[in-house]
Amino acid sequence: MAETLTHGVLVEVEGLGLLLRGNSGAGKSELAIELLSRGHKLIADDAVEWHVGDNNRLIGRCPALLSGFVEVRGLGILDARALYGDSAVIEQTALDLVIDLDRRDEPSAEERLGGRRGRFVLLGQTVPEISLPQRLGHNLAVLVEAACRDHKLRLAGYCADQVLVERQLRCLESNL
Helix, strand or coil: CCEEEEEEEEEEECCEEEEEECCCCCCHHHHHHHHHHCCCEEEEEEEEEEEECHHHCEEEECCHHHCCEEEECCCEEEEHHHHHCHHHECCEEECCEEEEEECCCCCCHHHHHHCCEEEEEECCEEEEEEEEECCCCCCHHHHHHHHHHHHHHHHCCCCHHHHHHHHHHHHHHHCC
């Protein structure tokens, strides 16, 4: 079985396995702590072990030595189990979505409608990826929760940007 190790934070949000990616110091661990405080689950901070499981899904887990610990700049090492309870840390999860904490500020017109969406490829498996810009005043935990809920809607066939464009086209056609 092929395995690999990547940098990032793996959490479970809204029942989805979510990998937070970004440069060192981007705020991934701080975001994980905020998500934990909102009732979500931690799998791994900083290093994630991956393998391909049933149905060709990527499965992520924490290296045993680091399990349950989070390193937050300014606070040091935190024990997520001691802070939030045993249920705040789970052993593994399948990867459903990747959030890249991107530092670009201004989205293009197309990105304003459909978001900064792409694909993350690991061990031959492809997972949807969203890049979120980091700006002062943004509550990234709320944006991540919304991204997860939107991802579930998209999996069910509902895309808000497409619905809005179709609504605008109908309005234009009725005014002709």
